[in-house]
Amino acid sequence: MPESNLKNYIPRLLQVYREQVMPALKKKRNYTNILAVPRLVKIVVNMGVGEATSDSKLIESVSEQLGTITGQRPKICRARKAISNFKLRQGVAVGCCVTLRKAMMYDFFDRLISAAIPRIRDFRGFSPNSFDRSGNYNFGLVEQGIFPEINLDKITRTQGMNISIHTTADSDQEARELLDAFGFPFRRR
Secondary structure, eight states: OOHHHHHTOOOHHHHHIIIIIHHHHHHHHTOSSGGGSOOEEEEEEEEEOGGGGTOHHHHHHHHHHHHHHHSSOOEEEEOSSOBGGGTBOTTOEEEEEEEEEHHHHHHHHHHIIIIIGGGSTTOOOBOTTOBOSSSOEEEEESOGGGSTTSOGGGOSSOOOEEEEEEEOOSSHHHHHHHHHHHTOOBOOO
16 A cells, blocks of 8 residues: 555544544534544453463464454563462563554454454353443453454464453443444343
8 A cells, every 4th residue: 555545544433433423422412522422542452371481482473363463563461570379480471462542443443343253153242241430341252263364274272362442431331332333242131
């Protein structure tokens, strides 16, 4: 893609937010200012790898897979202190994480909703009770194979991940309305 096109690139979900979601939420909640309308701030994707204490090559493959899924190089998280019961030493790699913002965040969220989540077997929706009272939503995925970017032949072991969606919403109800407007699949009661 030429550099001039990259400057003008607007992710599909960001365009949907500006044209459909923001006006609908503004009208529904009677916001007087468009800056009061809730929006996505960041998405954090974590992969904890407890077995990496015994196999150092495992963290490299997991980090590579997380980078492929998110499109951004992950940060390796290391143990802060030694815990003998878990055979854990200080400074040993125990996981990796990625913080996505702006265009990369909207691209990942779009791929998550439209491509990855529909590939989950026997999926009935995510729990609507996983909000943290501050307008942020957390959920976990059991395996990384649901993402179309991952080559299933190269996976040596299945690895779960935790995804945290941070919003500017003041309450959980506002955040749920925002995610519902994007088409996030919540479990119906």
